[in-house]
Amino acid sequence: MNKEGGWSEKIFSVLQNMEIRQAAYVPDAGHARLIELCHADARMKAVSLTTEEEGVALLAGAWLGGERGVLLMQSSGVGNCINMLAMLQECRIPFLTLVTMRGEWGEFNPWQVPMGQATSGLLRDIGVIVYRADTAEQLMDAVNAASHLAFDANRAVAVLIAQQMIGFKDWHK
């Protein structure tokens, strides 16, 4: 189901280097290992959410209080965040999110397709800068660059993690 191949550890080390201290998430299979790593690290506060927009508000508060955070979600969750993201645009609050994509590469579930196809455009429309990673190498570079853009240049930045990196969900297990 998940052919992630060690990139979660690499992303986690980037997050540590950037002194990310709050990791908010609504689970996705593609983020499962990274979520485990965040929970296991005493320096990181891993915050499970009931809906993704909570993560936008939470991390705005974190930054106002002097801590950096990251929001981990899948593309369906982006749609839950739009009005809350408007706050980041108005206040120019730094924000980093890593979005695992659904509804694009060999998707089995047709209900995932509309939101997956709209994800990138919606994020741009609400003022979030969008990076995309199709390979593990691109992903490391993208997360590192996005972190700097977010927290050094005070911008809202999303890294979209291509569905082909996560692999097909096995619907017949």
Next chain:
Amino acid sequence: MTQQNEIILDRREAVARILEDRGDALLITGLGSTTWDAAAVGDHPHNFYLWGAMGGAAVLGLGVALAQPHRRVLVITGDGEMLMGLGGLATIAVQRPANLGIVVIDNESYGETGMQKTHTHHGVDLAGLAAAAGFSASRTIYSRDELEETVSVLYAASGPVLAVVKVKATLAPTVLPPRDGPYLRDRFRGAVLGDRAAG
């Protein structure tokens, strides 16, 4: 309805009483009337007013509380704003921030849009929801005596705590605090973080 549950409190008086004891607590207000209430008490660099982001006040307060575990964080928001972010009560309860207090100024109405009734008018119990989620303490306040008993809980009890203050559904004069996002952000960060704010 028992006499105890008659709604007699005035929102401006209640918020003024709560903020009288704020000390160096950090304050987040939800959009609309509770932002005007805080502004009527007096603008303060430890205040961060939401002029939008409806449903986000309590969880934004959680983010501040986790980042500043040695400072008290108070959220004052309205019943409509809190109802939009009910899931946040569960998220906050699971995190158990000892330094977070939440006040819901509950006039059972959407005050900015024509006083339409909210769910609390029809019996939805926000203090009960917080208790069911696992808050350390929560209660609904109808009287000045109950408010007096609760102010110290908001600032000193091990959180998260939530108080619903039932207030009359009367519109108070709109008092506008600063609203420019970058200004509010820089002022709050400067007051909380000092020299670290620019980084």
